[in-house]
Amino acid sequence: MNFSDQLEARFADMLGHYPTKRSVLVPFLLYTQDELGYLTDEAIEEIAQRLDLTALEVRNVISYYSMLRTRPAGKYNVQVCTNICCLLRGGEEILEHARKKLGVAVNKGISEDGVFSVEEVECIGACSWAPAMQVNYDFHENLTEAKVDEILESYRKKAQQ
Amino acid sequence: MADAPKLVNITVNGKKTTAPAGTLLIEACKQIGIEVPSFCYYPGLSLQGACRMCLVEIEKMPKLQTACTTPVAEGMVVNTESEKVVQSRKAMLEIVLANHPLDCPVCDAGGECELQDMTYTYGAAESKFIDIKSHRDEQQWSPVVFFDRPRCILCYRCVRVCGEGMDVWALGVQNRGQGSVIAPNKQDHLECEECGMCIDICPVGALTSGSYRYKTRPWEMNHVGTVCTHCGDGCLTTVGVRRSDTGMEIVRCDNRDKSGINGDFLCVKGRYAFDFAANQERITQPLIKRDGKFVPATWTQAIELVADKFKQVVQKDGPQAIGVIGSNRTTNEENYLLQKFARLVLGTNNIDHHRTADFPAFAKAISENKARTASMRDVFEAPAVLLIGNDPTEQHPLLAWQIRNNVRLHRSKFYIVNSQAIKLRRQATQFVQIPTGAEARFVDFLSGNDAAAGTLTQAGASNENLSQLRDALKGEQNLVVIFGSELRGADISALVKFAAPQNAKFICLGDYANSRGAADMGLFPDLLPGYATFAGAARYQQEWGADVPALVGMDLKQMFGAARDGKLKALYVVGSNPVSRYALDPFVLQAPFVVVQDMFMTETAIAADVILPAAFAYEKSGTFTSTCGDLQMLRKAGDVVSVKSDFEIVVRIAEKMGYDVRKLVPFGKGLRADMGQSRGAQSGEADRHSVWLQARGLEPKVSPFDPLATLDEIQRLIPGYDVSQINLVSGNDEHTQLVQIQNASIPSHPELVVPSNDTLFTSGTLGRYSTVLNSVMERRATGKEVAAD
Ligand code: SF4
Ligand code: SF4
Ligand code: SF4
Ligand code: FES
Ligand code: FES
Numbered sequence: 001m002n003f004s005d006q007l008e009a010r011f012a013d014m015l016g017h018y019p020t021k022r023s024v025l026v027p028f029l030l031y032t033q034d035e036l037g038y039l040t041d042e043a044i045e046e047i048a049q050r051l052d053l054t055a056l057e058v059r060n061v062i063s064y065y066s067m068l069r070t071r072p073a074g075k076y077n078v079q080v081c082t083n084i085c086c087l088l089r090g091g092e093e094i095l096e097h098a099r100k101k102l103g104v105a106v107n108k109g110i111s112e113d114g115v116f117s118v119e120e121v122e123c124i125g126a127c128s129w130a131p132a133m134q135v136n137y138d139f140h141e142n143l144t145e146a147k148v149d150e151i152l153e154s155y156r157k158k159a160q161q
Numbered sequence: 162m163a164d165a166p167k168l169v170n171i172t173v174n175g176k177k178t179t180a181p182a183g184t185l186l187i188e189a190c191k192q193i194g195i196e197v198p199s200f201c202y203y204p205g206l207s208l209q210g211a212c213r214m215c216l217v218e219i220e221k222m223p224k225l226q227t228a229c230t231t232p233v234a235e236g237m238v239v240n241t242e243s244e245k246v247v248q249s250r251k252a253m254l255e256i257v258l259a260n261h262p263l264d265c266p267v268c269d270a271g272g273e274c275e276l277q278d279m280t281y282t283y284g285a286a287e288s289k290f291i292d293i294k295s296h297r298d299e300q301q302w303s304p305v306v307f308f309d310r311p312r313c314i315l316c317y318r319c320v321r322v323c324g325e326g327m328d329v330w331a332l333g334v335q336n337r338g339q340g341s342v343i344a345p346n347k348q349d350h351l352e353c354e355e356c357g358m359c360i361d362i363c364p365v366g367a368l369t370s371g372s373y374r375y376k377t378r379p380w381e382m383n384h385v386g387t388v389c390t391h392c393g394d395g396c397l398t399t400v401g402v403r404r405s406d407t408g409m410e411i412v413r414c415d416n417r418d419k420s421g422i423n424g425d426f427l428c429v430k431g432r433y434a435f436d437f438a439a440n441q442e443r444i445t446q447p448l449i450k451r452d453g454k455f456v457p458a459t460w461t462q463a464i465e466l467v468a469d470k471f472k473q474v475v476q477k478d479g480p481q482a483i484g485v486i487g488s489n490r491t492t493n494e495e496n497y498l499l500q501k502f503a504r505l506v507l508g509t510n511n512i513d514h515h516r517t518a519d520f521p522a523f524a525k526a527i528s529e530n531k532a533r534t535a536s537m538r539d540v541f542e543a544p545a546v547l548l549i550g551n552d553p554t555e556q557h558p559l560l561a562w563q564i565r566n567n568v569r570l571h572r573s574k575f576y577i578v579n580s581q582a583i584k585l586r587r588q589a590t591q592f593v594q595i596p597t598g599a600e601a602r603f604v605d606f607l608s609g610n611d612a613a614a615g616t617l618t619q620a621g622a623s624n625e626n627l628s629q630l631r632d633a634l635k636g637e638q639n640l641v642v643i644f645g646s647e648l649r650g651a652d653i654s655a656l657v658k659f660a661a662p663q664n665a666k667f668i669c670l671g672d673y674a675n676s677r678g679a680a681d682m683g684l685f686p687d688l689l690p691g692y693a694t695f696a697g698a699a700r701y702q703q704e705w706g707a708d709v710p711a712l713v714g715m716d717l718k719q720m721f722g723a724a725r726d727g728k729l730k731a732l733y734v735v736g737s738n739p740v741s742r743y744a745l746d747p748f749v750l751q752a753p754f755v756v757v758q759d760m761f762m763t764e765t766a767i768a769a770d771v772i773l774p775a776a777f778a779y780e781k782s783g784t785f786t787s788t789c790g791d792l793q794m795l796r797k798a799g800d801v802v803s804v805k806s807d808f809e810i811v812v813r814i815a816e817k818m819g820y821d822v823r824k825l826v827p828f829g830k831g832l833r834a835d836m837g838q839s840r841g842a843q844s845g846e847a848d849r850h851s852v853w854l855q856a857r858g859l860e861p862k863v864s865p866f867d868p869l870a871t872l873d874e875i876q877r878l879i880p881g882y883d884v885s886q887i888n889l890v891s892g893n894d895e896h897t898q899l900v901q902i903q904n905a906s907i908p909s910h911p912e913l914v915v916p917s918n919d920t921l922f923t924s925g926t927l928g929r930y931s932t933v934l935n936s937v938m939e940r941r942a943t944g945k946e947v948a949a950d
Contacts, residue, residue: 052948054331056346063335063344 001045007035011050021051025061029068038072067119074110074117077156078102079134082120085127090143094131095120097145101152115159116152171237180233187215187228190241197241198250198279200257200364201316205570206325209317216243216249225249251285256898259290260364261313261340270366272379275418276314287348297687302351304369304936305433306360308333308343313367315341319359326426328565328587329353330948331486341873343367354921355937356558357432361415361425372433372933373413376571377403382412383796386420388672388779390490390786391430391924394559395537395787395894397421398431400798401777407445408800409436410585411779422537422791422894427935428558430924435779435932438799443760447804448772449626455772460805460813467771468817470754471507474731475604480508480710484720484729487514488736488807489673489686491825492783492929494797494868496591496675496806496827497690497875499735502811503714506820509684509697510714515742516787517916519649520680522909524692526654527667528901534790535641535666536896541567543641543666547572547634549643549656550600551670554584557918559790560670561585573582573635576630593630594621600647607659634660649911671788672917673925674778681879681897686714687908691879694908704878705826716742720941731755735807736775736924738763740748742915758807763926775929779805783868784889792884792892811868816865822882828870 003011003145010031014024025047032043039062048055062068080086080095083102098104108118126132127139133148140151165395166181167939174192174495180189187197196703200212209229220238225246228239240246246582256358258274265271290412297310303880320343324330331346331353332599345351360368365600384613389396397420403872414435418848419425437443448455458466474483485503487496496514503512527534538547553561561584567573568588577592593616595603606613606627614627634640642660644653644667659668671677683690683916689701689709698709715723717739723729725746731754742774750768756771766772779799786792805813876882901907917925922938924931 035831048948054330054333054346054948056330056344059344059348060333064337155381 001040007031022053025051031060033068038069042090076157077116077117077119077134079119079121081124081132083123086131089130091131094143094148098148101149115156169233169235171233171239171947173239174241180629184233185229186233186846187240187893189233195241197228199229200275200314201318204317206321209243212252212316215663216246216371218243218246234702238802248815250283252278254284254423254894255288257314258288259519260294260311269369269374270364272736275364302345302468303355304652305355305932306351306359307369307371307374309367309369310342312345314363314365318362319343319368322358322362325569327354327358332359340884341689355427355429361417372436376735385796387779387796387798388793389431393558393671393673393788394557395785395791396427396431396559398427400855402469402798408802409437411799413473420892423559426559426562427783434928434931435816436932438777438925440930442930444762444772444774445801446774463771463773464813464817467756468814471688471731472818475507478730481508482728482730483509484511484715484732486734486737487512489515489678489679490674490778491675491736492868493678493682493786493872493875496679498808498871500683501680501825502815503708504678505705506815506816506818507514508559510710510712512683512684512714513717514679515737515739516914517673517676518646519653519909519911519914520525520669520671520677521688521692521907522650523669525907526657526902529654530657532657532661533666535668535901536791537563537787537789539641539666540564542575542641543567545637545640547576547640547642549635549644550647552581552583557670564588577917578877583757591630592742601652604648604652606657608655613844626837638663640665643670645670646914646916651912672919675785677788677790681786681927686716692907698835699809721749724753727752728856729753734765738765740764741833758810761926771950772794776806784872786897789895792897793894794889794890808868822865826865826870827874828865828867842908
């Protein structure tokens with residue numbers, strides 16, 4: 001299968017950075033996920049082949065890291081932290097609110113229009129500004145329910161552009 | 162050879178001991194009889210340190226240490242039973258049991274489960290966990306492998322044995338921590354070699370087999386150690402049997418006791434392909450053909466008919482008008498008896514069998530060059546191995562296992578010359594791919610004919626590759642040379658001549674469980690047992706007290722030719738299907754009187770006039786010789802009351818023909834005890850004596866159906882078979898040597914060698930009637946090779 005030229009270039013470059021081929025696996029999985037939205041069966045086979053691994057080994061690694069996924073997420077993946085600091089400052093309520101607002105019942109579920117998905121995550125390193133959440137790679141801190149509404153609205157607008 | 166490692170002094174529980182540097186603490190403890198409990202540690206596999214059951218206290222180390230990953234060090238003082246250790250074991254078990262379903266009453270492993278044993282020995286009586294256990298339903302991953310997730314204790318033995326041991330890499334670990342789960346390579350199912358290694362290595366009942374699960378409990382079976390009936394590698398297998406309506410039913414085969422050459426290895430056939438024994442289509446009654454249809458008959462009727470006909474033919478048309486075809490799957494004693502029957506009772510040398518390797522040429526080469534044969538054990542120990550032809554992964558799974566593990570654990574060198582990119586090349590130091598059918602030319606090249614190189618070169622085999630290989634081989638001492646049926650006749654001599662000066666040992670690969678035995682026992686029209694020509698018949702005549710017929714007999718193809726020409730009037734086929742193996746015309750069998758001894762209605766059996774239902778290897782005792790020459794004893798495990806062993810059938814026919822069976826089977830010699838056959842005042846004592854013998858694995862040699870009496874005779878006559886019988890009856894393998902009795906030139910017929918071409922999932926007639934093998938093949942997509950670690 002073919003990846004974008006940009007990703008191919010990145011892959012070629014990364015190969016030179018590590019002593020063994022298989023070390024490229026984790027970063028490459030992440031970049032591939034960014035490009036495809038999630039790690040498809042096809043991508044897994046391809047990556048396994050390129051790195052002389054079995055598809056099983058690639059899946060073993062994917063399943064180890066919660067940030068890697070084999071199912072699609074929304075265009076904007078809302079990751080709400082409920083670890084200790086956020087929990088103490090209302091993280092669970094924030095998660096509940098986001099879910100209700102977007103109509104997403106289960107963990108890692110996707111909203112009907114496919115724009116959002118909601119995921120409960122462990123500490124994202126923003127404890128000082130808890131409660132916090134991450135939408136794709138962007139951080140949002142010191143959250144309140146109203147602030148969450150605002151943030152989600154801005155993403156919805158972005159999605160419509 | 163490297164110098165022996167230094168010994169270091171350690172103290173365990175107050176006992177002083179020494180162990181070679183590098184020894185793992187857990188092994189050092191075992192040496193002095195101190196058990197350190199373990200789950201994830203498994204000798205021969207990589208270290209895991211996952212289960213923490215083996216924690217021990219080591220002086221000067223602040224924390225408990227895992228004995229399975231800690232090598233001994235000078236002055237180490239260890240306590241394996243301190244209060245801290247005992248407490249931590251209890252805690253570890255409690256954690257393991259926290260999510261364990263404790264369904265021991267229905268679990269296959271119940272009664273032979275390591276977790277049960279550990280809990281019994283080291284566990285706590287109460288569990289503090291009150292949370293609900295997480296449940297997942299049992300999954301079927303293949304016809305063979307089932308997985309019950311909640312029972313898994315995450316020791317990763319299965320993952321390692323499949324990858325490191327089998328080089329299949331079909332099992333993995335997914336998720337992490339408490340949520341870790343063993344996963345198959347195709348997400349919801351397995352595509353693998355179906356060996357069942359993962360199942361038998363699992364300490365608990367998490368991996369179970371399709372053929373055994375929920376069938377019985379371990380303590381309801383008798384466990385009988387015997388030799389695998391499939392390929393020629395000679396794995397020991399422990400057969401679990403249980404009473405049934407028709408005798409003793411075989412419920413499972415495994416080798417968990419690690420007995421034999423194979424340790425705990427068995428391939429899919431040895432472990433699961435015993436089910437043909439209970440196949441509905443098995444013939445369990447003698448059948449006589451009347452008006453073109455098979456009609457059931459009694460044994461007496463059938464044997465009388467066969468004996469009468471054989472006698473008639475011999476009297477009317479002469480012994481040359483009768484032919485005998487023996488088997489690659491009957492015991493040495495049966496094969497030996499059969500050739501004796503042909504030669505003495507029928508008076509003909511018309512005896513042959515389906516040849517799958519040129520063993521006569523091999524015997525000749527070995528004796529001419531004063532070379533030796535290698536045992537299957539040598540393959541695991543040799544510093545270097547050369548393999549020419551064959552595909553052991555498919556045809557000799559134990560051999561492949563031995564080679565792989567020798568490379569992995571001993572870093573042995575391994576050279577392959579093959580026309581195909583066989584899977585074992587993944588372990589090879591050097592792999593040279595030559596054109597199809599060029600194996601003989603390669604040997605020619607080895608022998609110094611540089612011109613031959615020109616006909617061998619192709620992509621993957623340059624002139625340089627070839628010379629490199631030859632030079633490397635010349636530098637290897639104590640090499641083991643293994644070759645397939647691609648090499649025959651003079652090529653074998655040339656190969657032996659090339660490597661013999663380097664103290665090499667050799668293995669000639671034949672198919673089926675006892676093809677080597679069939680050859681060693683003289684199922685040849687022109688060779689007596691031990692590859693002796695008729696020029697050396699005097700020894701045999703002396704032992705047998707009868708003359709060996711002078712005329713060289715017909716080989717298998719000639720017999721069929723004679724049948725076509727109307728010259729062959731009777732044919733006796735024992736455990737063989739020549740019609741199919743040699744693609745012969747069954748029509749020619751219409752005229753002669755044909756007797757077939759078999760389990761199933763084969764292409765040959767259909768053409769028979771009488772079919773005699775035979776017992777197979779697991780239903781009788783005797784010996785097998787593996788393709789390497791390792792002699793091992795079979796023990797009767799299963800039983801189907803209405804069939805008879807080939808041995809008994811042959812003796813009965815001889816007896817009915819009026820032959821003195823004492824001349825055929827030297828039973829009763831040297832033993833005068835009453836074994837309880839005569840009931841009288843002393844019968845109790847006789848029974849006790851008999852019980853004593855049987856408890857020691859010895860059989861009273863007082864019956865004409867006793868194969869051990871024949872083994873005595875074989876050992877007297879065939880020099881290479883002069884091995885310890887005590888060792889054999891104790892279940893050990895004894896390596897026989899190919900010792901040629903006289904220096905006559907041995908006739909060789911390379912053209913009669915027809916390899917069986919069995920794969921990992923086929924096994925001649927037996928395989929066709931194995932439900933497990935058939936279902937595995939149905940589900941199997943064209944297997945693609947996977948990346949190795
Ligand atoms: S059956 Fe054998 S090949 Fe298949 S997963 Fe188990 S160990 Fe691996
Ligand atoms: S399935 Fe069995 S062998 Fe494999 S990790 Fe679980 S307990 Fe160990
Ligand atoms: S390797 Fe051969 S002898 Fe061993 S279990 Fe498999 S078929 Fe039987
Ligand atoms: S606990 Fe939420 S960011 Fe650290
Ligand atoms: S046996 Fe040592 S950690 Fe498992």
